Amino acid sequence: MRHLLFILCLTLSLxxxxxxxxxxxxxxxxxxxxxxxxxxxxxxVALADDGSxxxxxxxxxxxxxxxxxxxxxxxxxxxxxxxxxxVTLSAGSNERIGxxxxxxxxGEQPVRTLENPDGTGLQYGVQDxxxxxxxxxxxxxxxxxxxxxxxxxxxxxxxTAQALALDIGSILQTPHHGVRIGMAxxxxxxxxxxxxxDLIIDTDIDPDIDxxxxxxxxxxxxxxxxxxxIRIGLSVDLLGKDQAVWQxxxxxxxxxxxxxxxxxxxxHLNAGVEYAFQEKLFLRAGYRHNYxxxxxxxxxxxxxxxxxxxxxxxxxxxxxxERFGSTSILSVEFLK
Numbered sequence: 074m075r076h077l078l079f080i081l082c083l084t085l086s087l088x089x090x091x092x093x094x095x096x097x098x099x100x101x102x103x104x105x106x107x108x109x110x111x112x113x114x115x116x117x118v119a120l121a122d123d124g125s126x127x128x129x130x131x132x133x134x135x136x137x138x139x140x141x142x143x144x145x146x147x148x149x150x151x152x153x154x155x156x157x158x159x160v161t162l163s164a165g166s167n168e169r170i171g172x173x174x175x176x177x178x179x180g181e182q183p184v185r186t187l188e189n190p191d192g193t194g195l196q197y198g199v200q201d202x203x204x205x206x207x208x209x210x211x212x213x214x215x216x217x218x219x220x221x222x223x224x225x226x227x228x229x230x231x232x233t234a235q236a237l238a239l240d241i242g243s244i245l246q247t248p249h250h251g252v253r254i255g256m257a258x259x260x261x262x263x264x265x266x267x268x269x270x271d272l273i274i275d276t277d278i279d280p281d282i283d284x285x286x287x288x289x290x291x292x293x294x295x296x297x298x299x300x301x302x303i304r305i306g307l308s309v310d311l312l313g314k315d316q317a318v319w320q321x322x323x324x325x326x327x328x329x330x331x332x333x334x335x336x337x338x339x340x341h342l343n344a345g346v347e348y349a350f351q352e353k354l355f356l357r358a359g360y361r362h363n364y365x366x367x368x369x370x371x372x373x374x375x376x377x378x379x380x381x382x383x384x385x386x387x388x389x390x391x392x393x394x395e396r397f398g399s400t401s402i403l404s405v406e407f408l409k
Contacts, residue, residue, distance in 0.1 A: 097337040098234070098265045098297035099225055101177040101201045105129075106145050106157040108388035108404035112372025113345025114359020116329035118306035119244060119255030123386075124159045124406045127173045127207050130242035130257040130304070131219030134161050134169040134209035138408065139383075145404040150397045153179045159205075167211040171221070177201040184230075197230040207240070215246045225265065225299065232269030238262025238299055250309060251316030257304045264296035298336070306331035306343075313349075325349040339363050345370075352376060355388070366395045372402075383409035 107125030110117035117125075121133025124143025140162050147155035159173035178200045183192035207221030219242050227234040242257035268291075276290040306329060310317035313325035331343040345359035355374035361367045372390035379385060388404040 096298075097300040099201060099203075099227060099236070099260075099299055100337075101155065101175070102203060102225065102238075102260050103300050103302060103335065104147070104149075104155055104177070106147075106155075106159075106175060107143065108145065108372055108390040108402040109347075109355075109357065109374060110345075111147075111392060111402050112357035112359060112370055112374075112388070112390035113329055113343075113347055114361045114370045115333075115343040116306060116308075116331040116345035116359060117343075118242070118257050118304040118331050119253040119308040120306075120327065120329045121244070121255065124161060125157070125404075126219075127159050127161065127171045127205055127221060128157065128175070130244065130255050131171070131207040131221045131240055132209050132217045132242040132244045132255070132257075134171050134207060134219055135167070135211045135217040136244070137161050137169065139163065140409040141406060143404060143406040145402060147400065147402045149177075149400050150394065151179075153177065164208070169209045169219075171205075171207045171209070173205045173207075175203045175205070198228075199230075200228045202226045202228075205240070215248075217244050219243070223260075223262075225262070227265060227267070229267070230269075231271045232267045234265040234267045236263045236265040236299055250318050252307060252309045255304070255306045255308070257302075259302040259304070260299040261301060262299050264298050266296040267294045301336040303334040304331055305334075323351055325352070357390070366397060367392060369393060383407060 105111050105115045106128045109123060110125055110129060117129045121129040122136035124141045126133030143159045145157040149155050155177050157175045159171060161169055161171035164170045181196040181198050184195040184197050185192055203223050203225050205221050205223040207219060209217060209219035211217045221240045223238050225236045225238060239261045240259045245254045272292040273289050274292060275287040277287050308327060308329040311326045311328055312319050312321050314322060327347045329345045333341040341364060342362040348356045353376050357372045359370040370390060370392050372388060374386060374388035376384055376386040386406045390402040391399050393399045
């Protein structure tokens with residue numbers, strides 16, 4: 074055990090000693106999904122009990138009931154849009170399966186060159202896409218485990234890059250006031266490398282010889298790793314039913330705290346709180362520590378009973394980003 078702790082401390086020290094910002098590709102994989110989790114500052118790895126669980130912690134799928142369909146829309150900065158759709162289904166008494174699609178897109182932009190700085194008349198687009206398929210199992214009454222595999226595709230004009238990755242997570246509910254401990258490893262996978270027709274150029278292999286034919290040559294692009302993320306978190310119901318610290322049949326107050334360790338930047342702390350009145354009206358707030366332009370988050374939500382059709386929950390979150398203004402996220406979840 075002492076050797077393990079020494080290796081862990083050494084790894085963390087080496088990580089802190091080097092600046093690894095902008096050393097990974099596909100940074101959209103680090104963008105949180107769901108208005109509920111976002112409003113709580115991203116402190117969600119131990120709480121993940123809705124349709125966004127496939128992103129935050131695949132083990133959280135075991136905490137959803139029946140069929141869950143979630144759609145999330147994020148109007149991010151600079152006319153960039155981040156969308157997420159996730160579906161979870163029962164695969165047995167203690168098993169769940171899920172699939173999700175996450176995309177980052179922007180509007181068409183004019184192609185500019187040195188000769189035509191105002192545009193050539195052509196347009197180009199950029200899209201990042203992740204398709205995720207997950208499985209979760211309730212191993213015991215207190216412990217759940219989940220794993221998911223994802224296909225990541227990046228596209229910029231005529232160039233594309235692909236990668237495969239895994240997410241692994243677990244949630245342990247302790248007997249002490251139902252305190253939940255969550256752990257997740259996200260985006261463990263292959264490197265990405267762009268390829269495409271715009272990287273093929275005509276090259277004169279020997280300019281000193283007249284009359285020889287030009288040959289096609291591929292411009293070499295370097296492979297980049299995915300943004301590996303390790304999350305560890307706690308959540309507890311301070312006020313509420315069952316095992317809450319203080320019992321209350323009408324109100325619930327949940328506290329969540331996460332520690333994030335990315336491979337391309339400093340560690341982060343994410344704290345969030347959620348107040349629920351009769352599980353119909355929700356108020357949320359969060360704080361994100363050690364981020365460049367983010368700190369406080371907030372949001373609201375409501376859940377409606379559609380009688381025999383199930384339930385629908387609508388959540389909204391706002392994230393102030395200093396001089397860039399605020400971004401807003403709207404989520405809708407259907408529960409059957």
